[in-house]
Amino acid sequence: MxxxxxxxxxxxxxxxxxxxxxxxxxxxxxxxxxxxxxxxDTKKQILGAVMQPSEIRNMKDEEIEAFYDSRIASKVVNIEGEEVEEDKDGTPVNAETVDVGKNYKRAPEDRLYPVFIYHEDGNEEEVIAYILPVYGNGLWDNIWGYLALQTDLSTIEGVTFSHAGETPGLGARITSSDVQSRFTGKTIYDEGGSLQSVSMQKGEGRDYSDDPHKVDGLSGATITAEGVNKMIRSYMSHYEAYLNRKKDEKEIALN
Structure with a gap:
């Protein structure tokens, strides 16, 4: 009907x-x-900067949570390297809840900068590495990651990178352990103490083992590699005041 x-x-x-x-x-x-x-997933990425991928894969979710809680301390700093507990509008902040992507839309001087401190089990005074978030633009969309520095505050302990829409088999390779391992052992400061950062080079297949600031590039993904370079250099410059404060603290402690 x-x-x-x-x-x-x-x-x-x-x-x-x-x-x-x-x-x-x-x-x-x-x-x-x-x-x-x-x-x-965020905790896995943070830990991925200081642990082998196989170690994380072999851990159950509850084990990752427990490991993170016992080995990671965190704080939030501003571009002056000062520790902050509130955003500019008075909202309380902590490193785990800071949205780095949203902060990226702010001017650098207005952003919140999380710092994750990897330390010995249950002992925050025995620092192993400082893990710093980085964020930027790839070819098609945003890219981000975590860069871990050893206690000399210059040598890279490890990195993890992620992306929103890079090309599979090309720019998306920044998530592979093979590409990320190239950064381990490189340094972000030169011998004079100036920020030099670390840069992926154009092309792929060259040996940069003797250069502390160069990393083999991504064949067919030059723009993504350049995005990684800008992302690292930019955020290391934003964290530089904090890193200098930590260096000064080390000097005082030694003297």
Whole structure:
């Protein structure tokens, strides 16, 4: 039997409302699960800058949580290297909840800069490495990661990189352990103490083992590699005041 137009419209509206409510309800139910998964993934990326990928893969989620809690301390600093507990609007902050992507849209002097400190089990005084978030632009979308510095505050202990939409097999290779391992042992300061950073070179297949500031590039992904270079140099300059403060503290402690 053919229904009237009013009936069809009413039925469609009711169905749309019901489906909308179901989707909204499902989203609310899943939101805490999604948030926890995102937090766990972030912790894996942070730990990935100081641990081997195989070590993290072999750990259960609860083991990663426990390891993170016992080995990572954190703080938030400003571009002057000063530790802060509030954003400029008075909102309390901590390193784990700072959205580096949102902060990237601010002027550098207005951003919050998380610092993650990798230390001996249960002893925050025995620092092994400082892990610093980095954020920038690749070829198609944003790229980000974590760079760990040894206690000399110059030598790279390790890095992890992620991306939102780089080309598979090309720029997306920044997530591979092979590419990331190239940064280990490189230094961000030159012998005179000036920030030199570390740069991926154009092309791929060359040996830069004798150069502390150069890393083999990505064949066919020059723009992504340049994005990584700018990202690292930019954020290391933003963290430079904090790193200098830590160096001064070390000098005082030695004397």
């Amino acid at each position: 053919q229904q009237s137009n009013a009936y069809v419209i009413t039925f469609s509206v009711i169905l749309t409302v019901i489906l909308g409510l179901l989707l909204s309800g499902t989203s609310e139910v899943l939101r805490p699960i999604q948030k926890k998964a995102e937090e766990l």
